Amino acid sequence: MAQAAETARTVILTVDDDPGVSRAIARDLRRHYGADHRIVRAESGESALEALRELKLRGDLVAVILADYRMPQMNGIEFLEQALGIYPGARRILLTAYADTNAAIDAINVVDLDHYLLKPWDPPEEKLYPVVDDLLSAWRSSDYRPVPATKVVGHRWSAGSSRVREFLARNQVPYRWYSSDEPEGRRLLEAAGAQGQRLPLVVTPDGTALIEPEPAELAAHVGLATTPAADFYDLVVIGGGPAGLGAAVYGASEGLRTVLVERSATGGQAGQSSRIENYLGFPDGVSGAQLTDRARRQAGRFGAEILTAREVTGLEVNGAARVVRFSDGSAVAAHSVILATGVSYRQLRAPGCDSLTGCGVYYGSSLTEAAACQGQDVYIVGGANSAGQAAMYLARGAKSVTLLVRGESLRASMSYYLIQQIEETPNISVRTRTVVEEAHGDGHLEQLTLKGVDGGPTELVDCQWMFVFIGAAPLTDWLDGTVLRDEHGFILAGPDLTADGRPPAEWALDRPPYHLETNVPGVFVAGDARAQSAKRVASAVGEGAMAVMLVHRYLEQS
Secondary structure, eight states: OOBOOSOOSEEEEEEOSSHHHHHHHHHHHHHHHTTTEEEEEESSHHHHHHHHHHHHHHTOOEEEEEEESOOSSSOHHHHHHHHHHHOTTSEEEEEEOGGGHHHHHHHHHHSOOOEEEESOOOSHHHHTHHHHHHHHHHHHHSSOOOOOSEEEEEOTTOHHHHHHHHHHHHTTOOEEEEETTSHHHHHHHHHTTOOSSSOOEEEOTTOOEEESOOHHHHHHHTTOOOSOSOSEEEEEEEOOSHHHHHHHHHHHHTTOOEEEEOSSOTTHHHHTOSOBOSSTTOTTOBOHHHHHHHHHHHHHHTTOEEEOSOOEEEEEEETTEEEEEETTSOEEEEEEEEEOOOEEEOOOOSTTHHHHBTTTEEESOOGGGGGGGTTOEEEEEOOSHHHHHHHHHHTTTOSEEEEEESSSOSTTTSOHHHHHHHHTOTTEEEEESEEEEEEEOSSSOOEEEEEETTOOOEEEEEOSEEEEOOOEEESOGGGTTTSOBOTTSOBOOGGGGOTTSSOOTTOOSSSOOOTTBOSSTTEEEOSTTBTTOOOOHHHHHHHHHHHHHHHHHHHHHO
């Protein structure tokens, strides 16, 4: 089996089935190159290939491969031919006896051999080191530098690939994308022993290969925290949008043991925005990703824990404790809870959309797909600020952007500054009182059938990219039976619970609920999930801060 040290140095690999020869060449290589290179030794072609696959998955670089010609089961040329598919940039040396020189010369054409070396190579200072020095120099002048990032191999029109890329991008995890039908993508699939029928393949920086990973599995392998450090906290914040991040910053900065739980990625809908221009203090605008990253780092600096890819499925009252249950059956408890679960974009119910989601049909900005829209015709469904921001961003590279709006105009739902920008952008057009009747495509979106809301003839248009922003649905079903909500699922709190002047029937305290407090004492709501909220980033952040103030008041009186 291959032997390798746990260092990140460039690799020189040698394979020889004779243990004595194998140890001798590895000894000579370590003596001269060991300070700057990692010497990996194998005693069969198969074990050497296994070592190369492991190195490939970890993102290590192999500069030179030395292989003995006469090995059983797999000779040196056969081995180098397979190694070429894993590390095409590595320089290749064949170790031969004098009688094998003709085979070595033939190998120059078969595996693009760089050099053949006669055994024995004594003294190495004259016969081995000059050859390896030249090949290392040639290798360094080529572009085979390491990529110390997560690698994703997938298909352009794969919904699973799109979800993984979006998850990594929104969680600020650097990654490299490789198409499964490109050479490097095929090499990574081969190194992982994957056939490519199931995609995506994710290769983490430590070389772990994950096929079609679920968010929790992926998060755990790329360094995101998924497990709470304690069983009990002062405050659990559920949801990592602007309201949740604001609550985490203020809670942790004011001395509360705070943990924030997010099911996907911090930032919420605001985190997907390409540019927010009406947020106080950012006269030149700020992207949702930038704002989210700053808020997340700020919360962490104050000591808040942030858990990612944890889905909350239940909330229970156990005396003074508020117990939050996760989908895997585990739980965490706290004195108080802030519900900042936000909302999700409603699904477009037109036929064909469900099967093409992630394959040309996207909900939200899906900024990882924006680069592929260069020079393309893009359709955006929706007329609120998020749709307008996406239109302005995509218009930078797209051939055309068409906003499909059900209403009479944009004025009822979009900020004036955005309407002005859209009107001044020549490659953006707005079609009012128009809806998508059907999406068409075989494996990916190809066409849309459009129709006026008043009826009339339909129109078939070519389209490979459609981004949907059609209203918000609160993510609150899991609160059924515990926290009161309105008919649309938004959480009732404060004055909305006492509209008739009396608190809810199950309210047991002498005081009425605080302004952002739900019908469960010590459980508060902030942001878009609250009934009648403003649906703006600034108000969400403000409510997160206000909820923390009310948590303090609740804890003082408990």
